[in-house]
Amino acid sequence: MPATTTAASCAGPPQPTLAQRFPRFSADAGSSRLRQLERLRERARRFAQQHARGRALEIDRRAREDPRFFDWELVRAGASEGLLSFLIPKQAGGGGGLATEAAIVMEELCAACPGIALIFGAHALGISPLLLGGPSQWDGVLAQLVASEAQERPMLMACAITEPEAGTDVEDPDLLARGRITTHARPVPGGYRLTGTKRFISNGSVARWITILMPTDPRNPAQTWTCFLLDTRSEGFSIARVESKMGQRACPAAELSLQEVFVPAERVVGRPGDGAAATMIVLACSRPPVAAIATGIASGAYERVRDWIASGGQAADLRNRQHVQLQLASMEEEIHLARQAYIDAATEVDQVALGGALRHPLVRALGHVPPSVRRSSLMRGWITSPRAADATVAVMRRTTSDRAVTRSLALSSLAKAHCADVAMRVTTAALDLVGMRDVPVRAELQKLWRDAKLTQIYEGTNQLNRIEVHRGLCAQETISCLPPLRAAAHPNRESPATAAATGAGRQDPLIGPAAGADRQLVRARGGER
Amino acid sequence: MSSPGAADLAGGSDGTNGAEVAAEQAPGRALADLARQIARRELLPAAGRLDISDAETIGACWRVMCDVGLDRALRSESEGGAGIGALDLLAVIEELAVGDAGIALAVLLANVAFVAMPSARAATLPPGARWAAVPVGWGAQLTIRQGRLEEISTLAFGAHGAHGLVFVLPASPGDDRSRCSVLCAQGSTPHLRREREEHQLGLSGAPAAMVAFSVADAQLRSGSSLDPWSGEQRRGGGCEAELCLFDLMRRGAAAIARGIARRAEQLALEYAQQRRQGGVAIVAHDAVRDMLGAMAVRRILRPAERIAEADARAFAIAEKILATDAALASATDAVQVFGGTGYMRETGVEKLMRDAKSIQLFPEPNWVSADALLGAHLATPAPWS
Numbered sequence: 044m045p046a047t048t049t050a051a052s053c054a055g056p057p058q059p060t061l062a063q064r065f066p067r068f069s070a071d072a073g074s075s076r077l078r079q080l081e082r083l084r085e086r087a088r089r090f091a092q093q094h095a096r097g098r099a100l101e102i103d104r105r106a107r108e109d110p111r112f113f114d115w116e117l118v119r120a121g122a123s124e125g126l127l128s129f130l131i132p133k134q135a136g137g138g139g140g141l142a143t144e145a146a147i148v149m150e151e152l153c154a155a156c157p158g159i160a161l162i163f164g165a166h167a168l169g170i171s172p173l174l175l176g177g178p179s180q181w182d183g184v185l186a187q188l189v190a191s192e193a194q195e196r197p198m199l200m201a202c203a204i205t206e207p208e209a210g211t212d213v214e215d216p217d218l219l220a221r222g223r224i225t226t227h228a229r230p231v232p233g234g235y236r237l238t239g240t241k242r243f244i245s246n247g248s249v250a251r252w253i254t255i256l257m258p259t260d261p262r263n264p265a266q267t268w269t270c271f272l273l274d275t276r277s278e279g280f281s282i283a284r285v286e287s288k289m290g291q292r293a294c295p296a297a298e299l300s301l302q303e304v305f306v307p308a309e310r311v312v313g314r315p316g317d318g319a320a321a322t323m324i325v326l327a328c329s330r331p332p333v334a335a336i337a338t339g340i341a342s343g344a345y346e347r348v349r350d351w352i353a354s355g356g357q358a359a360d361l362r363n364r365q366h367v368q369l370q371l372a373s374m375e376e377e378i379h380l381a382r383q384a385y386i387d388a389a390t391e392v393d394q395v396a397l398g399g400a401l402r403h404p405l406v407r408a409l410g411h412v413p414p415s416v417r418r419s420s421l422m423r424g425w426i427t428s429p430r431a432a433d434a435t436v437a438v439m440r441r442t443t444s445d446r447a448v449t450r451s452l453a454l455s456s457l458a459k460a461h462c463a464d465v466a467m468r469v470t471t472a473a474l475d476l477v478g479m480r481d482v483p484v485r486a487e488l489q490k491l492w493r494d495a496k497l498t499q500i501y502e503g504t505n506q507l508n509r510i511e512v513h514r515g516l517c518a519q520e521t522i523s524c525l526p527p528l529r530a531a532a533h534p535n536r537e538s539p540a541t542a543a544a545t546g547a548g549r550q551d552p553l554i555g556p557a558a559g560a561d562r563q564l565v566r567a568r569g570g571e572r
Numbered sequence: 573m574s575s576p577g578a579a580d581l582a583g584g585s586d587g588t589n590g591a592e593v594a595a596e597q598a599p600g601r602a603l604a605d606l607a608r609q610i611a612r613r614e615l616l617p618a619a620g621r622l623d624i625s626d627a628e629t630i631g632a633c634w635r636v637m638c639d640v641g642l643d644r645a646l647r648s649e650s651e652g653g654a655g656i657g658a659l660d661l662l663a664v665i666e667e668l669a670v671g672d673a674g675i676a677l678a679v680l681l682a683n684v685a686f687v688a689m690p691s692a693r694a695a696t697l698p699p700g701a702r703w704a705a706v707p708v709g710w711g712a713q714l715t716i717r718q719g720r721l722e723e724i725s726t727l728a729f730g731a732h733g734a735h736g737l738v739f740v741l742p743a744s745p746g747d748d749r750s751r752c753s754v755l756c757a758q759g760s761t762p763h764l765r766r767e768r769e770e771h772q773l774g775l776s777g778a779p780a781a782m783v784a785f786s787v788a789d790a791q792l793r794s795g796s797s798l799d800p801w802s803g804e805q806r807r808g809g810g811c812e813a814e815l816c817l818f819d820l821m822r823r824g825a826a827a828i829a830r831g832i833a834r835r836a837e838q839l840a841l842e843y844a845q846q847r848r849q850g851g852v853a854i855v856a857h858d859a860v861r862d863m864l865g866a867m868a869v870r871r872i873l874r875p876a877e878r879i880a881e882a883d884a885r886a887f888a889i890a891e892k893i894l895a896t897d898a899a900l901a902s903a904t905d906a907v908q909v910f911g912g913t914g915y916m917r918e919t920g921v922e923k924l925m926r927d928a929k930s931i932q933l934f935p936e937p938n939w940v941s942a943d944a945l946l947g948a949h950l951a952t953p954a955p956w957s
Contacts, residue, residue: 100771210911211849221851243912289907289915289922296916357713366939467904474929478937480711481727481782486771492929493773496907496922497915504911506859 058088061147065386080147083140086124087148091155094120099156099293103490106158106292110285113249113295117159122197126152128189130167132174132401134410135181136189141397142328142389142455146335150382153339154346157494158293160339162199164332165245165294169200171325172254172270176312177400177435178409179427182418184252184272201250203241203273203299204322210243213256214326214503215510216319216522220265226257226301228269234307235259237271240283240300243501247297248282251275255299256318268318272310279304290493314432317526324524327448328392330455330502334385334462337498338378341462341469344491345374348473351484358482367476374469381462388451388458396451399442406438436526448524453515456508463498463505470495600660606640607667615671622672622777623923627733630777633675638700642668642679644686651695653686658820662827669831670838673927674729674777676831677934680824681705681730681778684817685738688754697735704730706783707821707935708741724755725784729934732768732779735759739785740817754817755787763789774926775934819888821935826891828931829899830874836899836906836924837867843910854909863905870898889945896932903928 061080062069071077094117106112121127129144131137138144145167152160170188173180184200191198204213212222226239239257247253253273258264273280283298313321349371352358361367392398400406409417409426416422425431470492477485499505514520614636615622621629637643640654645661647653656664661683669676684705686694697703708714712726724739731737739755757764769780841864844855854860875891903925907914914921932938 104771205912209849210913215850218850223848243916287917289917289926357711471900471929474933475937475939478711478933478940479727479935481725481769489771489773493926496904496925499908500912500915504859504908506857506908510859 064382067386080144083125083129083138083144084147084151087126087151090121090124090126091152095152095159096155099159100486100490102156102293103158103290106295107287110287110292110295111248114293115249117293118162118197118199119195121163122192122195125192126163127166127192127197127199130170130174131185131189132181132410134178135185137185141401142331142392143386145329145332146385146389149332149335150339150342150385153336153494154343156293157336157340157343157491157497158291160336161245161291161294164336165202166200166250167332168202168325168329169246169250169252169254171328172202172256172312172321173272174328174397175321175324175435175439177431177438178406178417179431179435180312182414182423182426186414198251199246199249201244201246201253202325203244203247203253203255205241205243207240207242207298211504211507214322214507216265216323219268219319222264224258224261224264227261228257228259228271228306230259231305234305234310235271237273237279237301237304237306240298242298243286243296244299245294245296245501247299248285248295253299254312256322258318259315265319267316268322269315270312270318270321271306272312273301273304273306274310277304277306289496290490291497309427314429314436314526317436320524320526323452323522324396324448326503327396327452327455327524330452330459330508331385331389331392333498333502334381334388334455334458337459337462337466337495338381338385340466340491340495340498341374341378341381344466344470344473344488344495345371345378347484347487347491348476349374351482352476356482357480361476370472370476374472377465377469381458381465384458384461388454391451391454396443396448400439403438403442405434433529437528440525440528443525445524446521449515449520449522452522452524453512456503456511457516459498459502460505460508460512463495466495466498467492599654600656600663603640603642603645603654603656603660604663604667607642607664608670610636610640611668611671615668615675619672619920619923620917622674623917625732625772625776625779630675630678630733630779633672633777634678634702635700637675637679637682643682643700643702644694645679646683646687647691647694651691652699658823662823665824666827666831666834669828670835671831672777673828673832673924673931674775676777676828677775677824677931678702678704678730678778680821680828684740684820684824685736687820688738688740688817689756693756701735702730702733703736703738704728704734704778705817705821706731706737706739707818708739709818710936710940712741714741720788722788723784723786725782727769727780728783729775729780729930730778731766731783732781737764737783737785740821755785757785763787772930774923774928774930816885816888818935819885822888822892822941825931825934826888826895829892829895829928830871832924832928832931833867833871833895833899833902836903836921836928837864837871839919839921839924840864840867840906840909843913860909863909867902867905870902886945889941893938893941893945896928896938899928900925900932 061077061084062072068077098114098117102114125138126148128136129138129140129148133139149160149164152163170185173185188198188200206213206225208223208225212218213224226237226241228235228237237255237257241247241255244253253275254270255273256268256270258267259269260267279302281300283300286296286298288296352361352367352371355362412422417426470488473488474492477488503511514522614633618629618633622633634643641652642654642664644652645654645656645664646658647655649655665676665680668679681704682702685703688705706726706728708724708726712724714721715723724741728737736756736758739757741753741755763786765784766781769782772780844860844864845853847854850857855864875887875894907921907925910919910921913919917923936944
């Protein structure tokens with residue numbers, strides 16, 4: 044039976060505050076942290092409303108006609124709101140945000156246009172491995188990114204993991220060991236020669252720097268998976284093609300071709316062979332923002348169809364239909380729960396999995412060293428030394444554990460898979476309410492529906508994500524997510540004899556005793572290791 | 573006027589099943605076989621260009637349809653058609669949809685248009701002319717003044733570039749659509765305005781347009797500058813009593829959905845056997861097998877083709893809901909089986925998903941169809957009527 048109501052009660056409510064949207068934040072009401080989050084969200088919303096929503100359909104159309112189309116004006120506008128640097132550590136001049144900040148920004152941007160949001164999301168993903176590199180990365184590319192943003196000549200980053208023959212394989216250490224990896228970073232004097240193809244790389248055709256992962260020994264990919272910082276102006280690097288996608292077209296997905304591209308040893312991010320573990324941590328950090336992308340798509344669709352129905356006009360016959368009211372209520376319900384899922388996961392990453400390392404006294408102390416001193420050759424030499432890389436790992440191992448990261452990864456995966464499904468359900472239901480009516484909102488909803496599908500696929504398919512949920516939560520497994528305390532012997536690293544001479548592997552007086560010993564990428568069932 | 577396919581669609585009372593009837597109708601089966609070949613040889617290679625509504629490609633495909641009489645297949649051979657029944661037409665449409673759902677929809681709309689218009693008039697239309705039926709259903713805007721229909725405006729598949737349109741609408745306001753009225757409009761009439769839909773989601777082989785038809789003006793001028801039968805209203809929609817044009821469109825939508833689902837399953841299965849992850853073909857992973865299994869269940873569990881006459885309307889609606897939901901689920905799963913590759917346009921898998929979502933909304937969204945089902949089954953008018 045139709046229920047009656049008034050137009051006013053159907054009209055879109057004013058945007059809730061973060062404390063209203065996430066009740067757990069109300070305990071922090073008035074805190075500087077919450078105020079910072081609100082300001083960041085406000086900047087994201089301003090960009091979304093002023094630059095993204097109004098141009099979304101036009102950019103989508105142009106990118107469909109020419110997949111290489113890219114709107115740098117959007118990047119400049121985003122940079123003016125600090126959307127390229129909010130994840131960069133404060134020690135490097137950035138905003139110091141983590142997964143929570145990234146998730147909140149992504150939801151705001153995606154409610155306007157997921158494709159445009161992905162430009163900034165892929166940039167953040169490119170930055171993520173550098174965050175794990177610790178102080179050694181503060182004064183390099185990260186500082187350059189901040190400076191370029193301030194100079195209104197923004198640079199973009201990307202992260203390249205997927206290969207033509209390995210998609211799911213490269214997101215799981217077990218599968219990686221058996222995967223068909225075709226890339227290879229060949230050790231040479233002074234660095235590495237990178238060869239192979241990377242596929243579906245968001246921002247790949249427009250990024251200035253790319254964090255790229257590949258093995259130094261193709262016969263043993265899981266043990267030698269290594270992250271490199273690649274300059275896209277290097278000789279031998281080219282864009283093989285840019286994909287024509289179903290949606291999220293504002294952000295190009297490129298196939299990268301590498302022919303013996305030289306990368307100097309100092310642009311190894313972290314330590315050689317630590318790439319598989321780094322990938323797991325990066326995924327734990329990046330999946331909450333992807334869940335927020337999906338939630339933003341859902342909320343964008345919901346708000347559009349809700350406001351259209353409230354506006355009357357061609358939707359006048361819908362407003363009082365119980366079916367429609369139930370559908371809208373169901374959307375509100377699903378979006379609310381999705382938000383709690385992604386903020387849970389982001390909080391876990393920030394507080395338990397990664398935040399401890401950033402709050403470690405040694406890291407904080409280094410942050411107080413003036414950049415001019417930090418960049419002196421003497422100190423720079425120490426910060427970027429293999430010993431310092433070992434120390435960075437030791438800090439991580441001291442401040443968190445494999446079990447904590449495994450659980451965090453599982454929560455992130457849970458949020459990602461759930462929110463992606465919510466995005467599909469909500470956009471599908473919204474399209475059903477509009478049907479074949481020729482109203483402007485229909486084109487926007489169709490686009491959001493196309494955009495939503497990608498969230499079930501990227502950052503690991505939903506199926507793979509749910510396998511992670513099973514491992515981390517149902518079976519209580521512990522994955523070796525953290526790099527081993529000492530790096531494996533490697534041609535470009537100091538020899539065991541040198542390591543012995545420099546004391547690697549001994550208790551570090553600055554860091555304290557290590558939480559564990561060297562280990563391979565194996566799993567253990569039954570809790571803490 | 574003859575009633576091609578009416579008995580087939582409504583269901584016989586002799587207890588024969590669909591397979592037996594199909595076996596007896598050799599011409600229809602032969603046409604379905606031909607449609608399967610056309611889908612494979614002509615439509616699948618052109619699917620990418622059809623997906624961007626390339627006019628030249630649509631024209632070429634349409635000529636193939638006309639050459640074998642599929643554009644007016646329900647008409648007798650003496651009337652320039654193929655003389656097949658409605659069930660055979662549905663089989664033909666399903667086969668075509670495996671190749672391209674948009675072209676399959678264009679064939680459906682043309683057949684509905686030709687079956688709706690007077691025989692004498694249909695016989696005069698030149699071969700190759702593409703007409704399209706326009707369901708004036710849920711969501712269409714009707715301007716009615718003093719009980720008189722003045723203008724129709726609606727978004728319609730296949731309307732862009734059609735030589736003429738046949739509007740199919742309830743015989744009178746409040747009718748539960750057990751009977752239909754039709755209004756015919758040649759594409760050249762000034763009372764018909766069309767604007768191409770800019771962001772068509774799927775079924776682009778049947779280019780959609782926003783159409784507005786000034787019925788009042790057309791009737792005023794009838795017999796002068798307009799074709800004499802333009803604006804004519806016909807109760808029963810050119811079908812004899814039981815067959816409703818809306819139901820033919822719904823069953824056609826179901827046939828298209830089945831074709832989409834078959835193609836999605838086929839592609840997903842092939843890919844799952846080729847693609848290796850974790851050292852084995854992905855078909856060996858339960859996560860993929862679950863989806864492939866669900867696709868097979870949806871394909872196998874298709875309703876019987878013939879049912880009792882009294883339930884023909886309810887059946888058409890239920891079949892449309894079931895088949896289009898299944899097609900969307902299978903196409904979505906197929907994209908998921910492909911992973912990132914499936915999201916790229918070159919594989920053609922994501923197109924199936926867009927086509928499936930689009931056919932789900934034709935001639936009305938499924939939640940509205942369900943309302944109509946209750947109306948047909950319980951004699952309870954739908955709230956929107």
